[in-house]
Amino acid sequence: MSAASPTAGITPYAPRIRARRGLSVGFMVIALLAITASMLMLGALIVEILVDGAARLFTDGSATAQEVRGATLIDLPTPENMNWLAWAMPVSILLPFLGLRVVRSLIADIPALAERAIGFATTLPVAVFVHILYVRFESAYYIEYAKAIGVDGASGNIFQLFAEASGFQFVRLIVAGLILPLGIIAAGWFWSNRLRRPSLLLPAIATAAWVVYLFLDPFFLSSYPSRLPAQAGLFSAITGTLYMMVITAAVAFPLGVGAAIYLEEYARRNWFSRMIQVNISNLAGVPSIIYGLLGLQVFVRVLEFERSVLAGACTMALLVMPIIIVSAQEALRTVPPSMREAAYAVGATRWQVVRFHVLPYAFGGMLTGNILAMSRAIGETAPLIAIGALTFIAFLADSPTDDFTVMPIQVFNWVTRPQSGFHEIAASGIIVLMLVLLVMNAAAIIMRQRTRTDW
């Protein structure tokens, strides 16, 4: 008998096993490298934009930068010209929260109402801040307007604004100047109600925003486009984006949610609902520029909206509707059938079931989808170019039928100019645009987590 070991036939394969393991590790390293490389590349590009664009957004503290560019439009509180608000704001935000921390460490169980009141007190300054910011922007416009028509002594204070405002201007003042701050207060109330422990997140965000605001150079955000890069600003584009988004959301959200409710709660599973469903997913894949041509023919020419905010908003609403429908459908599907059956069992009609038993649970998800759709709409450029939104708007839209421009179109216009000065302000514009998108996406993610219900 030879002394053959039982593993004799296997040993030759050990190097192969090692090689296979080595290959596997190598593969993982390559995968990691690929991902890291692409992330690094994007990171480098973002840093480049920040470096290029920051110069125009922030002051270095000296007054000369503004003198070089010419007269500023508005007298915002800057580091040189700091008023009591600059200090009162972060303090008034931080104090209640720190106070709540102290109180909590002393008293184990504070009443729920006290907790709510403190949450309310924290968001109030933020709301006031937003309101002041908005009114300052509005007054800038009115002061310029008064100069242009030759009226002296226009101070741009809030009472004068309301006295002279009319029609769409009035709506704008109410919506942005009052409803926005009120919304923040409501959000703070909701937040403090949901949050069982004091969080520093909100005051931290507010304080950061305030510090940024202190060093922000108001010139870029509050002046109109210009032939000279040093004097060009993003004001008409920011306001144009704002108005367009408000109308787009007002048009697209009800229509999209309605379609989703019909498809999920009413439609029978037949060829018709299948066709609509396939159609919606195909619409989501249609290039955005084709929606622009649709808007050009239907809204601009047939319905005669001209090249207005309204035409742009309607086009955008059609573009984002598939996103809203699909996300609303997903939100409706997360509500378990037992909820509906229970409601039917006690005799609710179909609309009562939808309105009182399904919608309340699905609404958070729907709003999240809406925010995501709006963030898509903010970045879209091509359809608005197709319907003929202008790139040089040296006034504010006073009604939904006025010409307009939006942030990405302004950025596009600056990027395609040969002078490098315009490239710099394009980078500044991109920073503003990306900040808005970041805030919206963060809001959507937070909202998705807060409104999720586990059944």
Next chain:
Amino acid sequence: MDGPERDTVRSLLAELWRERLQPSRPGSGRETPTGKLIHGLLFLTALLSAFVTVGIVLVLIFETVEFFREVPFIDFFGSTKWSALFAEKQFGVWALVWGTGMIALIGLAVAIPLGLMAAVFLSEYSPPRVRAVVKPILEVLAGVPTVVFGYFALLSISPVIRDIFGQDVGIYNALSAGIVVGLMIVPIIASLSEDAMRAVPRSLREGAYALGSTRMEVSLRVVLPAAFSGVVASIILAFSRAVGETMAVTIAGGGNPQFGVGPLEAVQTMTAMIVQLSLGDTPTTSIEFKVLFAVAMTLFVLTLGMNFIAQWVSHRFREEYE
């Protein structure tokens, strides 16, 4: 409570049951007039999406037919010369298809390796915590406005390409536009492929591991083939997105509609041509305005066809597991 009183209560209850408490089941239920009105309104909103499609098709067909009344079919699809803005007009759409195809293919060449690597890594290698962070970042990346990518292409990538290939390469070239289009569609491929790979049941992986496979072998020989239909569908969708991409290729691609130019030269895509014609003040009766719609029709048919192929692939070749 007895006698007539009980009868009254009973009849009242019966009445109530008939009138109010009858359950209305989905599809068969009784609805109040208000309910019917709401039902009708909701139906109309659902129908709107169908109208949008019909509207797009009608708008495109109407002007395209007008266009082909003036320009013969063969001049549009049978020629490779495009000069819509010159006195002597030529409308050979292949010059635009060339630019579109080149940029989209460069984009795919960038995006397929990166996207698939990212998908394999996220689905097979990464710990859940990393995945929970990276996946939302990818989705946010997909939402970055395309103008921003145009800025990248023109002012960041183009100079690098000129450093590598020499300064005689133009600042507008197909390569830089293609690279950013690739970066733009990486999230689509990564996210959709990852979904397809995660849908592969665990038992398949465990079986392969039990036979002594390494992680790479499981990823490449078990998971990837099992998720193949989803991966291919994601690539086709990404290609369709690259074809329909507008702003970045308008900014970085240049305006040179020519058939047969190389990747280091300026090209013009179909979408960029539409933007160029839209930016000018084109009278609505002119031939330039009508050709806009003929090009858009070509684009629409192309992307729609690809979306249908993607859907067909993901249904037809789907591996079904219990």
